[in-house]
Amino acid sequence: MKKYNIVYADPPWSYDNKSMKYSADDDTNIAADQQYNLMTLEDLKAMPIKDITEKNAVLFMWCVNPLMPEAFELMKAWGFKYKTMLTWKKSSGTGYWFRGVTEHILFGVRGDVLAFRSGKDNFHECKSGKHSQKPHFFRTLIAEVTKTAFEEPKRLELFARSREGLFPDFEYEGWDVYGNQVNNSISLETVSSSCS
Numbered sequence: 001m002k003k004y005n006i007v008y009a010d011p012p013w014s015y016d017n018k019s020m021k022y023s024a025d026d027d028t029n030i031a032a033d034q035q036y037n038l039m040t041l042e043d044l045k046a047m048p049i050k051d052i053t054e055k056n057a058v059l060f061m062w063c064v065n066p067l068m069p070e071a072f073e074l075m076k077a078w079g080f081k082y083k084t085m086l087t088w089k090k091s092s093g094t095g096y097w098f099r100g101v102t103e104h105i106l107f108g109v110r111g112d113v114l115a116f117r118s119g120k121d122n123f124h125e126c127k128s129g130k131h132s133q134k135p136h137f138f139r140t141l142i143a144e145v146t147k148t149a150f151e152e153p154k155r156l157e158l159f160a161r162s163r164e165g166l167f168p169d170f171e172y173e174g175w176d177v178y179g180n181q182v183n184n185s186i187s188l189e190t191v192s193s194s195c196s
Helices: 041-045 065-077 138-148
Strands: 003-009 055-064 081-089 101-112 123-125 157-160 175-179
Touching: 003 138, 041 065, 055 065, 055 138, 065 081, 065 101, 081 138, 123 138, 138 157
Parallel strands: 003 055, 003 157, 081 123, 157 175
Antiparallel strands: 055 101, 081 101
């Protein structure tokens, strides 16, 4: 199995917002489970990420505010040590306690990887797309800051999604992709069939 040294992941977090609506009289259900298949934390932890990453590798993993503790747990289970985070300020959001207009990319390292010293900010404001779709800006940023980190960059995007005209397929150039909503997905044999 091919091994990667740059992993960009947007896990399909499972959490209790099955009836999330914009307002009480709105009949639009925007809960994640209405948009794509979700995975429990245990299912995510069971993925063979340690097996498909090199001994020296980096992880950029999306997480939502309510699931920050689970995200740290998942990062550790996948064999990465947390270093810092990037924050995306969205153009809109939902939430029970506060309106969630930020999401985060937790950044972790496995093995011996020198700091990028990229000079890039860790806060970025970008327009929101379809449900849970992340701006292409972040994939480009990741490719840019990691281009000298490894002699041969081998990039994988986990849980990639088709952009359906918003983002053409050529934007995945230089990346292998895994997900049930994208063309040319790689296979991860031990992942449940509902998410492969």
